[in-house]
Amino acid sequence: MNNKQIIFKKRPSGVPQSDTWQLENNEVPELEEGEILIQHHYISLDPAMRGWMNDTKSYIPPIAIDDVMRAGSIGKVIKNNGNPKFEIGDVVTSWGGVQQYAITNGDGWYKVDTRLAPMPMYIGTLGMPGMTAYFGITEVGKIKEGDIVLVSGAAGAVGSIVGQIAKIKGCKVIGIAGGKEKCDYVVNELGFDDAIDYKSENIYSALKEKCPKGIDVYFDNVGGLILNAALSKLRMHARVVICGAISQYNNKSKIDGPSNYLSLLVTRSTMQGMVVMDYAKDYGKAAMQMGKWMQEGKLKSREDIYEGIENFQETYHRLFSGDKNGKLVLKVIED
Numbered sequence: 240m241n242n243k244q245i246i247f248k249k250r251p252s253g254v255p256q257s258d259t260w261q262l263e264n265n266e267v268p269e270l271e272e273g274e275i276l277i278q279h280h281y282i283s284l285d286p287a288m289r290g291w292m293n294d295t296k297s298y299i300p301p302i303a304i305d306d307v308m309r310a311g312s313i314g315k316v317i318k319n320n321g322n323p324k325f326e327i328g329d330v331v332t333s334w335g336g337v338q339q340y341a342i343t344n345g346d347g348w349y350k351v352d353t354r355l356a357p358m359p360m361y362i363g364t365l366g367m368p369g370m371t372a373y374f375g376i377t378e379v380g381k382i383k384e385g386d387i388v389l390v391s392g393a394a395g396a397v398g399s400i401v402g403q404i405a406k407i408k409g410c411k412v413i414g415i416a417g418g419k420e421k422c423d424y425v426v427n428e429l430g431f432d433d434a435i436d437y438k439s440e441n442i443y444s445a446l447k448e449k450c451p452k453g454i455d456v457y458f459d460n461v462g463g464l465i466l467n468a469a470l471s472k473l474r475m476h477a478r479v480v481i482c483g484a485i486s487q488y489n490n491k492s493k494i495d496g497p498s499n500y501l502s503l504l505v506t507r508s509t510m511q512g513m514v515v516m517d518y519a520k521d522y523g524k525a526a527m528q529m530g531k532w533m534q535e536g537k538l539k540s541r542e543d544i545y546e547g548i549e550n551f552q553e554t555y556h557r558l559f560s561g562d563k564n565g566k567l568v569l570k571v572i573e574d
């Protein structure tokens with residue numbers, strides 16, 4: 240049995256190139272005692288993958304050269320060599336990497352119930368990005384009814400959920416996204432109050448017009464100029480959630496920091512970074528709440544699915560070009 244794998248071959252400088260990864264077709268080894276074999280159905284493509292390729296200190300170690308490219312994944316247990324925690328047919332999710340099959344002793348793998356939600360949703364809204372949105376906006380953003388919330392990357396996996404949760408909690412929500420179609424989507428489909436198209440509007444004038452009273456919470460997914468502009472609109476005791484900085488991930492030089500940071504001083508505001516894994520013990524509770532909101536029709540989830548391990552590279556680049564709608568997923572095999 241062979242396993243198509245995307246192997247990390249060379250640390251990129253700037254945007255990853257064709258020599259960053261190599262597609263290999265390697266034989267699946269025999270299972271050792273206690274191991275299970277998982278056939279992947281879907282792989283999660285996330286902006287964080289770019290950061291994991293850098294040989295720098297971060298919240299987890301960088302991917303080693305010649306390792307399988309790190310990625311979240313979901314699939315089915317198809318072989319079990321004496322692991323009592325799993326059965327053949329169990330649907331399980333964890334960090335299986337960009338490959339058709341993963342072998343593991345089961346540590347860190349969780350069973351999910353596909354009668355409640357389809358597989359791709361467990362690596363999106365009910366998985367890591369959804370948990371990021373939930374804990375980022377409630378625990379770090381500390382939203383309360385009546386807050387004015389600004390969120391960038393608003394049509395993406397995290398931002399789309401952040402904005403919807405803030406609406407559920409009674410906030411006024413303004414999203415920032417690239418292009419009219421995505422702006423229309425967050426307002427008309429997801430119920431945001433307004434949206435700013437950062438690709439065609441001047442961000443400072445748009446914030447002046449759409450947030451005339453300023454903002455209580457800024458949920459930052461993109462960094463750079465948009466973060467700087469948002470800092471200029473803080474109200475007293477505002478909270479800035481540093482979730483990510485996708486506009487900076489492919490920089491060849493240093494990340495651009497915000498020159499407007501003294502507005503934190505003037506408004507007695509806080510700016511706090513977050514890493515979703517810190518909330519792992521409460522994922523179950525959050526997923527239950529999100530599932531309930533979905534059932535009640537209050538929370539919508541959108542996955543954008545492309546097929547084939549061999550199409551990993553071109554699909555990965557959609558994260559940064561924005562040429563995708565919602566959570567980006569690579570399909571390996573039909574459910």
Ligand SMILES: NC(=O)c1ccc[n+]([C@@H]2O[C@H](COP(=O)([O-])OP(=O)(O)OC[C@H]3O[C@@H](n4cnc5c(N)ncnc54)[C@H](OP(=O)(O)O)[C@@H]3O)[C@@H](O)[C@H]2O)c1
Binds near residue numbers: 286398416485
């Ligand atoms: N801290 C954590 O624990 C944690 C966990 C998960 C994710 N994150 C971070 O959260 C952010 C969003 O992740 P996600 O999963 O929602 O990703 P996503 O679904 O890919 O959404 C990101 C969106 O960012 C926009 N974008 C790309 N380049 C941009 C640029 N130069 N300027 C402005 N917008 C740009 C694109 O949409 P447009 O078409 O609108 O430009 C893209 O679709 C990322 O920064 C990610 O690293 C952090």
